[in-house]
Amino acid sequence: MTEKVGPKSFPSPIGESVPRIDALPKVTGEAKFTDDIQFGADLLYGRIVRSPHPHARIKRLDVSKALALPGVKAVVTGEDCKDRFGLYLKDRYTFCKERVRYVGDPVAGVVATSENLAEEASRLVEVEYEVLEPVLDPVAGVQKDSPLLHPQLKDYTVASFIYPKHGTNISNHFKLRKGDVEKAWSECSVIVEREYRVPHVQHTPIEPHITVAKQDRSGQITLWASSQSPFAQRDLIAASLGMSPRDVRVISPFVGGGFGSKAGVSMEALAVIMAQKVPGHPVKVRLTREEEFYCAFVRQGLVAKIKVGADAHGKLVAMKTEYYWDAGAYTEYGVNITRAAGYSCTGPYDVPNVWTDSYCVYTNHPVGGPMRGFGMPEIHWGIEQTMDQLAEELGMDKLEFRLKNCLREGSITATGSAIHPIGVAECAAKAAEAIDWGEKESSSAPHKLRGKGLAIMWKAPAMPPNAGSSALIRFNEDATVSVGIGGQELGQGAHTIAAQIAAASLGVPMDWIRISGPIDTQYSPYEWQTVASRITWSMGNAIIDAAKDARRQIFDLVAQQWEETPADLDIRDGQVISYKSERSEPLENLVVYGLPKEDDSGWRGGPIIGRGSFMPDYVSALDPETGQGPRAVVHFTAGCQAVDLEVDTETGKIELLRVVSAFDVGKAINPDQVRAQMEGGVVQGASTTLLEQLRLDEGFPINASFTDYRIASTMDMPGENISIIVEVPQDDGPWGARGIGEHSMVPTAPAIANALADAAGLRILDLPLSAERVFNALREKEGMP
Amino acid sequence: MATHKISLTVNGVLEQAEVPSNMVLLTLLRERLGLTGAKNGCAAGECGACTVIMDGEPVNSCLVLAVEADGSEIVTVEGLSSESGLDPLQEAMIEVSGTQCGFCTPGVLISARAFLDRTPSPSEDEIKEALRGNLCRCTGYVRIVESVKIAAKGG
Ligand code: FES
Ligand code: FES
Numbered sequence: 024m025t026e027k028v029g030p031k032s033f034p035s036p037i038g039e040s041v042p043r044i045d046a047l048p049k050v051t052g053e054a055k056f057t058d059d060i061q062f063g064a065d066l067l068y069g070r071i072v073r074s075p076h077p078h079a080r081i082k083r084l085d086v087s088k089a090l091a092l093p094g095v096k097a098v099v100t101g102e103d104c105k106d107r108f109g110l111y112l113k114d115r116y117t118f119c120k121e122r123v124r125y126v127g128d129p130v131a132g133v134v135a136t137s138e139n140l141a142e143e144a145s146r147l148v149e150v151e152y153e154v155l156e157p158v159l160d161p162v163a164g165v166q167k168d169s170p171l172l173h174p175q176l177k178d179y180t181v182a183s184f185i186y187p188k189h190g191t192n193i194s195n196h197f198k199l200r201k202g203d204v205e206k207a208w209s210e211c212s213v214i215v216e217r218e219y220r221v222p223h224v225q226h227t228p229i230e231p232h233i234t235v236a237k238q239d240r241s242g243q244i245t246l247w248a249s250s251q252s253p254f255a256q257r258d259l260i261a262a263s264l265g266m267s268p269r270d271v272r273v274i275s276p277f278v279g280g281g282f283g284s285k286a287g288v289s290m291e292a293l294a295v296i297m298a299q300k301v302p303g304h305p306v307k308v309r310l311t312r313e314e315e316f317y318c319a320f321v322r323q324g325l326v327a328k329i330k331v332g333a334d335a336h337g338k339l340v341a342m343k344t345e346y347y348w349d350a351g352a353y354t355e356y357g358v359n360i361t362r363a364a365g366y367s368c369t370g371p372y373d374v375p376n377v378w379t380d381s382y383c384v385y386t387n388h389p390v391g392g393p394m395r396g397f398g399m400p401e402i403h404w405g406i407e408q409t410m411d412q413l414a415e416e417l418g419m420d421k422l423e424f425r426l427k428n429c430l431r432e433g434s435i436t437a438t439g440s441a442i443h444p445i446g447v448a449e450c451a452a453k454a455a456e457a458i459d460w461g462e463k464e465s466s467s468a469p470h471k472l473r474g475k476g477l478a479i480m481w482k483a484p485a486m487p488p489n490a491g492s493s494a495l496i497r498f499n500e501d502a503t504v505s506v507g508i509g510g511q512e513l514g515q516g517a518h519t520i521a522a523q524i525a526a527a528s529l530g531v532p533m534d535w536i537r538i539s540g541p542i543d544t545q546y547s548p549y550e551w552q553t554v555a556s557r558i559t560w561s562m563g564n565a566i567i568d569a570a571k572d573a574r575r576q577i578f579d580l581v582a583q584q585w586e587e588t589p590a591d592l593d594i595r596d597g598q599v600i601s602y603k604s605e606r607s608e609p610l611e612n613l614v615v616y617g618l619p620k621e622d623d624s625g626w627r628g629g630p631i632i633g634r635g636s637f638m639p640d641y642v643s644a645l646d647p648e649t650g651q652g653p654r655a656v657v658h659f660t661a662g663c664q665a666v667d668l669e670v671d672t673e674t675g676k677i678e679l680l681r682v683v684s685a686f687d688v689g690k691a692i693n694p695d696q697v698r699a700q701m702e703g704g705v706v707q708g709a710s711t712t713l714l715e716q717l718r719l720d721e722g723f724p725i726n727a728s729f730t731d732y733r734i735a736s737t738m739d740m741p742g743e744n745i746s747i748i749v750e751v752p753q754d755d756g757p758w759g760a761r762g763i764g765e766h767s768m769v770p771t772a773p774a775i776a777n778a779l780a781d782a783a784g785l786r787i788l789d790l791p792l793s794a795e796r797v798f799n800a801l802r803e804k805e806g807m808p
Numbered sequence: 809m810a811t812h813k814i815s816l817t818v819n820g821v822l823e824q825a826e827v828p829s830n831m832v833l834l835t836l837l838r839e840r841l842g843l844t845g846a847k848n849g850c851a852a853g854e855c856g857a858c859t860v861i862m863d864g865e866p867v868n869s870c871l872v873l874a875v876e877a878d879g880s881e882i883v884t885v886e887g888l889s890s891e892s893g894l895d896p897l898q899e900a901m902i903e904v905s906g907t908q909c910g911f912c913t914p915g916v917l918i919s920a921r922a923f924l925d926r927t928p929s930p931s932e933d934e935i936k937e938a939l940r941g942n943l944c945r946c947t948g949y950v951r952i953v954e955s956v957k958i959a960a961k962g963g
Contacts, residue, residue: 052845
């Protein structure tokens with residue numbers, strides 16, 4: 024197993040909170056982000072002309088006035104786009120061809136010598152629209168009389184595990200049928216049935232989306248992009264242009280936050296189409312903060328109908344779920360969120376009878392896409408509030424109810440497979456203990472109510488079954504190491520973890536490692552995408568594999584030189600050693616120049632390059648009618664958050680006094696970075712719970728700025744933000760590790776809602792728990808108008 | 809568009825530039841002077857990523873016209889460290905991982921520096937208040953506030 028890689032006695036950086044390797048350039052301003060790269064006088068600027076209507080037909084498009092403006096170099100439209108693109112469902116053109124489907128849908132792109140000029144010219148593009156009736160709600164969108172947004176759905180290319188319903192607005196219908204739900208209701212002594220709503224929110228990375236694209240005279244296209252997915256972008260963009268991925272190069276320096284919004288392709292293809300019109304010139308397209316709110320991906324809205332029943336002993340018996348995802352105008356990525364929600368529908372619970380329908384519904388809303396949690400914060404909002412209410416009706420303690428029903432090693436999941444060792448119960452118990460569960464705390468003022476709540480969660484990496492990683496380990500002359508990876512540093516610490524894993528698995532000191540950057544599809548080894556909290560696990564395994572390969576080459580060389588067997592050799596602290604002869608040799612004497620033969624007849628060896636890859640080979644298909652299969656996903660990370668809060672009855676404002684996170688990460692490669700992920704997730708989770716909602720008024724976004732769409736600042740920090748690491752090892756994780764990046768914002772919203780219920784006896788089923796909503800609910804409860 | 813000749817001191821160096829009336833200080837720094845430490849996160853005074861110190865005050869450089877900066881003294885993140893080493897705030901940020909993606913970091917450091925210069929031994933609430941204009945989507949602020957506390961103690 025992986026633990027055997029790398030010598031044990033030499034102090035290993037695994038499990039150590041080594042400082043981030045990217046901290047120094049980031050605190051000095053040296054770190055280069057895409058917008059910081061200087062392109063010189065050839066640089067041109069692109070500006071997008073966008074649809075002002077949620078749904079309309081383009082009747083006339085005239086770009087002549089814009090083109091005539093001095094300094095304007097090109098104007099592109101849908102006519103310049105060849106094929107549709109998309110990750111799981113090819114349902115969108117880069118620029119619209121005849122129909123626009125959301126406010127912000129790109130209809131033209133203007134290229135000019137300055138940003139101001141491009142902006143001015145964009146206003147000269149004349150578009151005449153015939154306004155069409157929009158679809159503004161996912162439940163309405165599935166009705167027979169609803170306008171149809173994608174009449175050609177049946178012609179779209181789609182992944183084998185996605186099931187569009189032709190002739191409807193449903194671009195994926197995931198079904199899960201386990202046991203006999205209808206029969207099981209009769210065995211239940213308590214049943215709770217509720218409907219929950221989750222609005223759209225936006226990722227709001229502080230760095231807006233930006234791409235610079237250039238086509239050179241040989242036809243090669245280069246993109247400099249703030250990107251979680253350089254390889255997927257290369258592949259998807261090339262395919263949409265009828266090109267080979269060989270001819271599309273994506274270079275991605277530091278990314279100023281992604282949270283999913285910079286995964287797949289969103290605005291990057293726009294810059295490419297524009298650059299094709301002005302060969303030799305780089306074209307920069309930078310989303311304004313306003314565009315960022317509704318022209319990049321948003322988190323999908325959700326209407327969740329949940330019915331859960333338990334028997335008289337408090338054991339879960341049956342669960343029925345309908346999810347209507349408000350997935351927006353194009354669902355090329357969102358279809359897989361629908362699927363992930365479907366197979367994760369029970370939460371981390373053992374439920375014998377399950378019936379689920381998860382519908383991905385086209386609406387005339389911004390494009391839904393991946394956001395930290397990939398559907399899990401949205402579904403756990405309903406699941407975990409329902410479980411709380413079920414426990415209430417059973418008269419059971421809410422922790423006890425969860426401990427009784429949560430998954431344990433070997434429990435059968437909703438998709439019918441046995442779960443691997445998983446620390447749900449341990450996380451719940453530890454979080455509860457840290458929040459002093461069961462002890463009633465007094466409030467700080469008579470008009471404030473205090474309460475506690477908790478929520479548990481699970482989440483698997485949602486990805487194609489064969490998403491792969493690769494790594495290259497190249498020794499330099501002095502035996503320092505350049506590690507090539509394709510996984511991106513988004514702030515989550517991926518490159519620090521990569522360096523730790525490389526050092527430990529090679530047997531060299533940590534400061535000998537340098538991660539090769541920026542990520543460049545021309546030089547960096549392949550990585551599917553930096554998403555799904557899969558990088559520590561998947562890329563980590565590829566690095567270990569590459570280290571093994573390099574060690575094998577070194578041992579073969581030295582064994583021949585010393586006339587020993589490779590099995591007796593090891594590398595410790597940068598030296599090759601033999602356990603048998605006790606000889607040793609510093610790596611720097613052999614990793615590039617090889618070793619001289621004893622008889623002076625020449626040299627043996629040569630530059631050492633280790634190559635490694637990793638791809639799970641055990642993820643199975645699920646039955647399209649029942650969602651059952653041997654193994655739906657690679658693994659689940661589980662955890663719990665517990666909240667202690669106060670609500671001000673005079674204002675409705677919720678104040679988080681303490682939040683405790685406990686997550687089972689398998690093994691914390693870098694405990695400090697694991698904790699940093701938990702702390703950040705709590706605040707992003709709390710922000711989306713208390714403050715955030717992208718307001719769409721008849722499809723028109725009305726709060727697209729940080730003034731009108733507030734996110735948490737220092738003033739919104741919880742009083743205490745405590746994190747606990749639980750380690751139940753993953754059998755195929757590096758040293759047992761699995762991901763944590765997304766999970767920490769999954770249970771936050773229901774944990775807060777459950778604490779609010781405890782404090783004020785108030786159940787609110789719709790997000791956000793804004794002060795206004797809480798205040799109104801409090802008044803209603805008191806019977807006040 | 810009319811242009812103006814201005815001169816200003818940036819990180820101790822006297823700079824002269826001819827700028828259009830509508831150019832903001834952030835653009836001058838980033839695109840004319842090659843100082844890309846200050847970031848453009850919103851161009852509307854809402855995120856704090858572009859914060860620089862102007863005559864001792866933290867300002868959103870996306871809202872200050874370059875001509876308004878004529879004759880002023882500017883400090884950007886590039887000016888925080890010197891030959892003799894890093895600013896204690898930078899040291900503390902590295903030590904406790906006050907940075908993740910790093911996009912907000914230059915603005916945070918500058919706001920914190922201007923604040924500590926004025927308030928050498930702040931309370932936690934004062935630190936939060938001073939940084940309320942610097943949005944960070946990654947860290948949850950825990951380690952940012954911690955960094956400022958450490959720097960205040962050591963500095
Ligand atoms: S860029 Fe200046 S405040 Fe956001
Ligand atoms: S570290 Fe990413 S925004 Fe602050």
